Amino acid sequence: MKTSIRRSAIFTGAAILLLTACGTSGSAQSSAPGKDDDGQLKLGYVLPETGQLAFLGPPMIQSTNFAIKTINDAGGVLGKPIPKVAGGDEAGQEAVAAQSADRVLNTGVDAIIGAAASGMSLAIIDRVTGESVVQCSGSNTAPTFTDYDDGGFYFRTAPSDALQGPILAKTIQGDGHKRVALVARADDYGKGLLDSTKKALEDGGATVTVAETYDPKATNYDQLVQQVKNSKPDAAVVIAFEEGTQILQGMIEAGLGPQQIGLYGTDGLRSEELPALVAPGKPATLAGMKGTAPASASNPEYVKALKAFAPTLKELQFAPQTFDCVTTIALAAEQAKSDDPGKFVDEMIAVTKDGEKCNSFAACKELIADGKDIDYDGVSGPLDFTDAGEPGQATIEVYTYDAKGQLQTVSTEVSKGQE
Known part of the structure; x- marks a missing residue:
């Protein structure tokens, strides 16, 4: 099985403890009940329900829910359904986004989708990755994230500006x-x-x-x-x-x-x-x-299916990229045979490149079950993550x-x- 080694992804035990202790002030760094290899992948989001980017909230949140339904309809991850997503509002305010991230982390999630705005992700990234929880944004485009010291736990399916x-x-x-x-x-x-x-x-x-x-x-x-x-x-x-x-x-x-x-x-x-x-x-x-x-990528089947799932949606911007965040996380957990983010994080890059191509969770899951390395091409197009955990082309x-x-x-x- 191929694996990916990301920048800053390998630490000594002492360095991991130091990063966890110093990742943020005011967050419940050690109290989150999740991240144990309990066999059930748990997801959360911090996305704009209010604030300047509230128009992006519905497509990103509904696409998250739609991806979870698609995954669960295909048998779930590791044989178990992904439970209802734990949500928080980034609100266009750093303090609110940070509080939302803390609340979502305290529900025991293994990965967080979001935030939508680059500034809001910068407000929560140390909290999330400092807990060794995977973070994936479908809309962060600031070049800052390419070289950000995230311990290897931050990814994005949107390209850098x-x-x-x-x-x-x-x-x-x-x-x-x-x-x-x-x-x-x-x-x-x-x-x-x-x-x-x-x-x-x-x-x-x-x-x-x-x-x-x-x-x-x-x-x-x-x-x-x-x-x-x-x-x-x-x-x-x-x-x-x-x-x-x-x-x-x-x-x-x-x-x-x-x-x-x-x-x-x-x-x-x-x-x-x-x-x-x-x-x-x-x-x-x-x-x-x-x-x-x-x-x-032009994907009328995805658009039709998403609109059937959420008929009131008008704006679709960054919905496909968000869907791909959820699916990539799920496939990484399948490939790692673990819902522990400390384990499946090493497969996040690997499942997007250099394997047998597949373009749905169900098809990719079947290849994984057959012992194959996969190359997930998302509904937003080929991902082909670089070592920085982001698309290499846009x-x-x-x-x-x-x-x-x-x-x-x-x-x-x-x-x-x-x-």
Whole structure:
């Protein structure tokens, strides 16, 4: 059986005790009842039920539940069903996310799905991995996580923004723009994507007229908009979450809308509701605005099945990646023949590459039962985890809004990183 050795994954017994003791302050580091090899895989999540990214909560939570149902319908993990998932709200607030993580950990989970926002994952990662519990996010894109000292327990099925930035830059320059203003929220997500986009633009010969980060909790962005206008760009990029609505309104009022310059967003703004939020009753206001976001492989069977499971779902962003987090964890436990995260963590990378291909839990489980090494290709596409526990390449969607305010896919591009 193949196994993977991740960075920082091998410790002496003393180092493990030290990491557990120092991983966080205020968390119940040694009181969680789980992580014993009891034969039943237990999962939890910390995802946005409220807050700026609340629109991502339903698709990610429902996809988690759908993945569990799919696994249980195939006989469960290690012959037992995964019980009801223990949930917590990240809420867009670090303190709330940390409290939620503590509560979920105290239920004895073996792995946690989430958080959705990179900043919220950074608020809980030491708590989770310090307990030697696996953490897998379907939406964290900040480059920070690639080299984060997580003891080998953190994974993500969403690609790093180091892969998205070059596609965004290529799109902007392909549209003929040469002077580009960049503004981004001042967190790991915003800074990471700003830096990778800026480098790619400059490497391509474009001039970055301004590269500014802002406080996402600010109540007024007039000065930021004026900075962009004064730099006289022919294109502007807004790397934002919910607060981007206010920034876009200010830019349009300042004559920096998509009818005047190239206007671009990223995954934090990719929402079918954005035009209505920016200009209620005027859907054409954002017509022509473009953006990039991690895409999923075209998978109509998964989409149809998820919508049948959760008929009220409208937004599907990061749902496939979340499904793949759950399935990868389950397959790793099957391959390790253990629900102990300290044991199945060594199979998390291995089950995504260099084995016999399979694209469902049931099919992969059957191969494992036959003693085969597997290569799980997820509903979001091939995973092929690097040693950092993340996809080695990314399919990036280029999206736009039409005159009716409808979200459209322009194209998809593949961006490859380095092993």
